[in-house]
Amino acid sequence: ETGVxxxxxxxxxxxxxKKSLKCEQHLGHNAMYWYKQSAKKPLELMFVYNxxxxxxxxxxxxRFSPECPNSSHLFLHLHTLQPEDSALYLCASSAxxxxxxxxxxxQLSVL
Amino acid sequence: GESVGLHLPTLSVQEGDNxxxxxxxxxxxxxxxxxYKQESGKGPQFIIDIRSNMDKRQGQRVTVLLNKxxxxxxxxxxxxQPGDSAVYFCAEKGSDDYKLSFGAGTTVTVRA
Numbered sequence: 001e002t003g004v005x006x007x008x009x010x011x012x013x014x015x016x017x018k019k020s021l022k023c024e025q026h027l028g029h030n031a032m033y034w035y036k037q038s039a040k041k042p043l044e045l046m047f048v049y050n051x052x053x054x055x056x057x058x059x060x061x062x063r064f065s066p067e068c069p070n071s072s073h074l075f076l077h078l079h080t081l082q083p084e085d086s087a088l089y090l091c092a093s094s095a096x097x098x099x100x101x102x103x104x105x106x107q108l109s110v111l
Numbered sequence: 112g113e114s115v116g117l118h119l120p121t122l123s124v125q126e127g128d129n130x131x132x133x134x135x136x137x138x139x140x141x142x143x144x145x146x147y148k149q150e151s152g153k154g155p156q157f158i159i160d161i162r163s164n165m166d167k168r169q170g171q172r173v174t175v176l177l178n179k180x181x182x183x184x185x186x187x188x189x190x191x192q193p194g195d196s197a198v199y200f201c202a203e204k205g206s207d208d209y210k211l212s213f214g215a216g217t218t219v220t221v222r223a
Contacts, residue, residue: 002154002156004154006154031209040215041215042200042212042213042214042215042216043155043200043213045210048209048210050209055209056209056210090154090155092154094209096208096209097143097204097208098143098145098160098204098208098211099145099157099160100155100211101157102147102154102155102156103154104152104153104154105153105154
């Protein structure tokens with residue numbers, strides 16, 4: 001158990017659906033992240049929040065909408081996704097200094 | 112920009128042997144490096160890290176070596192066990208304390 005919990009673990013959605021991914025960290029960290037992991041590719045940073053403020057948006061399409069109500073919770077709202085958005089979405093948290101703690105991820109399939 | 116890469120995408124190791132996983136990085140200003148292990152169905156888990164003012168750091172059965180002259184990082188696993196089968200990622204941190212750049216990963220398979 002890393003102290004970072006993601007739900008759901010698996011999600012199948014159609015291109016017209018709206019769904020949300022949830023992440024919660026119990027480590028007292030101030031920064032939270034969304035990463036996308038596709039097969040055979042390095043982890044892609046999507047968003048960074050530090051003390052609830054978004055500090056990084058790595059040119060992510062607007063069909064992905066993050067929300068960070070407090071330093072312990074992070075959401076990723078999904079709407080009108082494409083099949084190429086199918087991937088493992090990882091949440092992480094950090095206290096700064098480089099070391100990230102990851103959740104187990106949400107395996108997303110877009111049909 | 113920063114880029115981090117691993118020399119080999121796959122590594123097959125006999126159980127009990129030592130494993131060496133290599134990683135090259137391009138940003139000479141990177142000051143922190145970290146290795147993660149990712150097992151099937153799980154997120155990346157921290158293994159060991161090293162700061163740029165060191166060239167070697169040891170953990171339990173793992174050693175990280177840093178050669179800043181040639182911008183090379185390696186992870187050595189002693190007496191490799193079946194539970195070591197996983198994908199291993201190296202990552203580096205530059206001036207931004209909240210940003211890591213990851214390599215593509217090396218898949219390690221341990222043969223019985």
